[in-house]
Amino acid sequence: MSGDHSHNEDQIDCGSRVNDSHKHKDKYKEKEHKHKDHKKDKEREKSKYGNSDHKDSSDKKHRDKEKMKHKDGSTDKYKDKHKEKRKEEKMKSLDVKIKKEKENGFASPQHLKSEPEDDFYHSPKQSLKRVRNEDNDSEFQPKKIKTENDKKAKKRKQDEDIKPKKTKNKKGEVTDGKKKAKKEPEEKWKWWEEERYTDGVKWKFLEHKGPVFAPPYDPLPSHVKFYYDGKTMKLSPEAEEVATFFAKMLDHEYTTKDIFRKNFFKDWRKEMTSEEKTKITDLKKCNFSEMSEYFKAQSEARKAMTKEEKLKIKEENERLLQEYGFCIMDNHRERIANFRIEPPGLFRGRGDHPKMGMLKRRIRPEDIIVNCSKDSKHPEPPPGRKWKEVRHDNKVTWLVSWTENIQGSIKYIMLNPSSRIKGEKDWQKYETARRLKKCVDRIRNQYREDWKSKEMRIRQRAVALYFIDKLALRAGNEKEEGETADTVGCCSLRVEHIKLYPENDGQEYVVEFDFLGKDSIRYYNKVPVEKRVFKNLQLFMENKEPDDDLFDRLNTSILNKHLQELMDGLTAKVFRTYNASITLQQQLKELTNAEENIPAKILSYNRANRAVAILCNHQRAPPKTFEKSMQNLQTKIDAKRDQLSDAKRELKSAKADAKVRKDEKSKKTVETKKKAVQRIEEQLMKLEVQATDREENKQIALGTSKLNYLDPRISVAWCKKWGIPVEKIYNKTQP
DNA sequence: AAAGGAACTTAGTAGTATCCGA
């Protein structure tokens, strides 16, 4: 239980949590022992279960959860149907390829597919190429036979293009040539040309105006009533505020969930007067519908506001942004990412979060720690209030922090990604990935050797690393049970998360992964692995219960310590960055066709991006309106088809007519009809492509990988190479 | 050396602004 909870209000509720977590902690310890003395006994596991119903239920939930978050069933069917259809309609074979990947389980990164057993190591690039070659060469004519050398050469060239200097200047070098010169000299600050701090100092001077607090609670007008057990009841402002949080979410699925309701009700009662507390004992008897209606009406009203009113609000926001949204750090005015304090509300965890529905407390000035330079103008707390603390720590990057009451973790106000401090870090990240590129072969050889090690812990480490490298899995820290949703990463995989098939669909040694990862996003994938890995996995699973750790002799710190020895600065997540970037580069090379026009090239870029998103398993909920808009599109397509056959019929009759009449006029009609047919065909084609694209993107989120994993230098170089404006790829916030 | 805490990156979603085709 982390957290110094400085507020006694929470103390109460923490109390019970602490209890809970003691239980968990014990369990936890037991589990830890396991790591040491390996053969863990089931009894222990059993008792672990016995001692907490909490756990029991959450565990069951875990299983059910699968259904919840990923919408396989119905959607997949839908997908397949359409897929079949489209396939017939000779989409580009590329589409088919990508789709095929999807059929095999959403997440399968392409490079996994075609791994021949003899492959020494399928670097992602090689196999990607192989897949491609099989499938689409006929169509796409990749006008190049690329060799590894070639590739390196290109890479080098890019580098030169982009940063003619060396080391520390990023792509900015190119950009500023054309577009500076204007005003706003500050914004063009080329921080990447300056010396970096060493020694952990993050800044020398920092001045800002502090956070913007959430607006105070505005009580409901008296005509908006709350009913308990059918009777109207006036709530105290405190209780009412919390009630409105719930009312605002009434339409949301959350409010139907038991845990959510339970947590909410418990926390709500804490805000009630003793009178209210005695009266209101059952959430089911609460009627929030008038409140809910009221808020809906409010938001309608907001939408219906006149232009002037909207403008006014916009201006006010802008003013606030200018005043609070920037800070001065080392002589530069830099944008702050989140200068508003998180408003109070009900906690919305993702997946099956045991704490969903709990009240997220309002943050007061007295909760806030301010960080700034001694010699700066310190931010003022609101009149009559005080900060919790003002400190001057230039070894950290945050301006403001506070402790949140749900998990007891610390929240920060930090700078925008465009700032020097974030940009440098990002830059470093890609540099590390590049260094990994240089020694990745060595590392791969090493872990392949380690599969044969006599020591269990080394073999486990090696297999885990193989997964991280090959599948771009996350490291997977242990988590405290009962504190968060039950999700895992590589090191925390449990036996129940994988299945082994000595033979499957004509492939040998197939591993099926099925687990919930970060954000409770499902990872599902079937991959053929090397025999040694397979045998090792069998061994790791021997005599274990489904909920035992697969890698019982491994955790993230062991793994990272090892990685650190292999390469300076290497950690598990670097593999994700590296493999994402290398995949992008590879795919761009493969997919880009010199002859194509710009939109087609951009489509290629997006496809490459998509490949990366698939690799990293970046999913999203299909947009709310997806089904509907897909249907719309489908009806449009159908209509177009009808139109087409009509047009064809007309053309036919016109032709017949022309044959008989043989006059100019009828000939002309034939021509026009022909044109019409062509035009309609084109339109139809376009619609269908659009449908495919949308379908493909249905549950893939491109933004994340673009933002966090893809070395912008690759993208920028690609744009330059093909004469594509960088803005087509990045919006102004990015590079 | 493991537990806990702090700091920072990565992630999906909701809500709004903008675009775009009939």
Next chain:
DNA sequence: TCGGATACTACTAAGTTCCTTT
């Protein structure tokens, strides 16, 4: 020019990593 689709952003949860404390 309207309304739906799409793009963008703000928000904040959920990870990873590294450091400190016990």
